[in-house]
Ligand SMILES: CCCCC/C=C\C/C=C\C/C=C\CC/C=C/C(=O)SCCNC(=O)CCNC(=O)[C@H](O)C(C)(C)COP(=O)(O)OP(=O)(O)OC[C@H]1O[C@@H](n2cnc3c(N)ncnc32)[C@H](O)[C@@H]1OP(=O)(O)O
């Protein structure tokens with residue numbers, strides 16, 4: 001079957017054109033599955049087309065050759081152009097369309113609105129009262145003000161209970177006094193805080209009549225709206241260059257007894273009355289909702305990061321020829337090597353799996369916020385917190401690994417910034433740290449798991465949430481040839497065993513006299529293992545559910561191959577648990593390996609199209625190696641020629657140092 005789009009393929013590298021001819025499915029149809037609906041997939045394409053018609057948004061100097069200041073200026077220039085065209089390009093207030101627009105035009109290196117869209121506005125939506133929304137939300141949405149989310153401090157990021165910034169209520173003036181009592185209390189890391197934002201959501205310890213009520217969100221004006229100068233009492237600046245993400249001005253912030261009105265405490269769920277009396281929220285952690293929101297997006301966002309790296313690596317692997325197989329008259333595409341396929345294809349499967357999870361968790365968050373805001377129903381919070389805590393940790397870890405493999409799969413050229421993979425890697429792995437350090441979040445997920453195991457042990461399995469129901473499944477012998485459900489059963493047994501073992505270890509230390517906290521720490525590695533298995537089981541089940549629901553036969557067939565690869569690869573990856581516990585035999589292991597190798601062969605003809613289906617434009621990819629036309633060598637040469645070092649034949653470093661040094665050596 002051929003789905004070659006003549007218009008697109010004309011003039012492309014013939015090797016890539018051949019790959020596109022062999023695809024067994026329509027990439028537009030696959031895009032509908034990836035992006036969750038026909039409507040959104042079509043809107044993405046429409047937006048991409050509209051962007052391509054705006055000359056001011058087309059390629060400028062490559063980002064790799066820009067200084068940090070130039071990158072920030074360029075991002076702001078693009079934002080300005082976008083704002084002139086905003087209403088033509090996207091439906092106003094459509095978060096997904098806005099994210100796509102930013103991703104495509106400005107890319108992933110950060111920009112002044114990165115936190116405005118992803119945390120500042122969502123915090124106002126979830127935490128501000130109707131009255132407060134009236135005051136700030138409209139202005140924020142119109143971009144009259146730029147906001148960020150200032151929580152982490154120099155001394156504390158993970159342990160929020162120890163944040164030191166205080167917001168002390170003064171009943172006589174009906175104000176909160178924000179203060180940074182020590183150097184470690186300086187806010188440190190918030191994106192777009194340093195130079196761009198003029199407002200921030202500041203998480204500070206609410207203090208009333210000498211009593212601490214823990215971290216609460218406040219909206220704080222940082223800079224004068226006309227001059228952009230910091231307001232008196234505020235110290236703010238950029239924290240300096242980072243591993244990647246250098247288009248963003250992550251910042252520091254200190255307060256010197258800075259006063260804000262009482263109405264600046266976000267009061268949708270809790271209140272401080274004029275006399276200082278405090279009304280509790282319906283759930284103690286409701287103020288953390290913006291973090292849950294970002295975590296619920298991370299499977300999707302990280303999946304898309306890994307997808308970008310894989311589009312580059314897979315296209316390049318179809319163009320790169322090196323070495324021989326049977327035919328000695330022509331070198332083979334490196335994509336034909338089994339090792340190359342094994343390096344890339346399991347990550348392709350993970351990309352799809354992560355994205356399917358992301359589609360689900362984004363919706364779960366939206367539902368939760370509706371339940372909380374409309375009905376005061378907080379019952380879904382604990383489950384979503386534990387699910388997204390585990391998911392963000394597992395997904396970011398594997399995304400980092402997958403991107404690094406994609407880089408190596410491009411050989412030497414992968415190491416060049418022309419590939420853009422190093423930037424994608426640098427940005428993606430920040431996700432292992434932000435929104436909760438991965439180990440810390442795995443341990444949050446483990447709290448829920450241990451509680452669930454304890455319920456089973458106490459004879460209350462009926463109280464388990466559906467996600468934990470597998471903890472009651474009895475051991476069974478499984479015939480792997482029957483299909484995905486058999487893999488799920490084995491995975492469930494492995495995950496269940498580990499959850500029980502880790503809990504047993506915890507209890508053993510407690511019985512021996514350790515406090516729960518100490519016993520917890522002595523069991524922490526085992527607990528994180530349980531969380532990973534639990535989360536990987538969720539990912540696997542989501543992948544299966546999604547593929548089962550697809551109606552397009554050819555898309556479903558291609559994704560079934562990918563799903564089979566995923567099932568075999570994941571099970572093989574955790575086989576040591578299964579072997580140790582006698583859940584799987586070595587014969588079954590051999591079966592899984594053979595299935596895995598045959599999946600690689602099945603996926604091979606669709607590899608390029610599976611990645612083309614993400615429909616990233618060249619503008620978004622920013623990769624010389626990964627361009628859709630596949631003219632890698634010509635483009636690489638052009639790119640190298642544009643290096644600032646090549647703008648003169650003899651560099652000052654040569655005339656100033658190397659020449660005199662060589663002259664001296666002659667004497
Ligand atoms: C957004 C990006 C999209 C686009 C991508 C483009 C480019 C990306 C590139 C760059 C990055 C761009 C943006 C990055 C933005 C980053 C922002 C940030 O990083 S903001 C700061 C994030 N900080 C954290 O995540 C801190 C982590 N720590 C915590 O969350 C908490 O301290 C912790 C660990 C949960 C503990 O909280 P604590 O208050 O101490 O609670 P306890 O331990 O006492 O637990 C008591 C019970 O409460 C439960 N709990 C905790 N949190 C929640 C919650 N949110 N919801 C529900 N329940 C919760 C906890 O599990 C306990 O339950 P049990 O008692 O066990 O039942």
Ligand SMILES: Cc1cc2nc3c(=O)[nH]c(=O)nc-3n(C[C@H](O)[C@H](O)[C@H](O)COP(=O)(O)OP(=O)(O)OC[C@H]3O[C@@H](n4cnc5c(N)ncnc54)[C@H](O)[C@@H]3O)c2cc1C
Pocket residue numbers: 115149150151152155156157158159188189190191245250430433434435436437438439440443
């Ligand atoms: C690119 C980027 C963007 C960011 N953007 C923002 C932002 O917009 N706003 C904002 O407020 N913050 C932001 N942050 C900060 C980020 O949220 C924190 O860095 C993160 O939550 C981790 O906290 P930490 O730095 O205190 O790490 P630490 O907690 O100091 O981690 C150090 C080590 O200690 C371990 N550790 C800590 N506690 C425990 C525990 N209880 N049990 C076991 N191990 C533990 C960790 O696993 C880790 O190995 C950003 C960070 C980055 C890198």
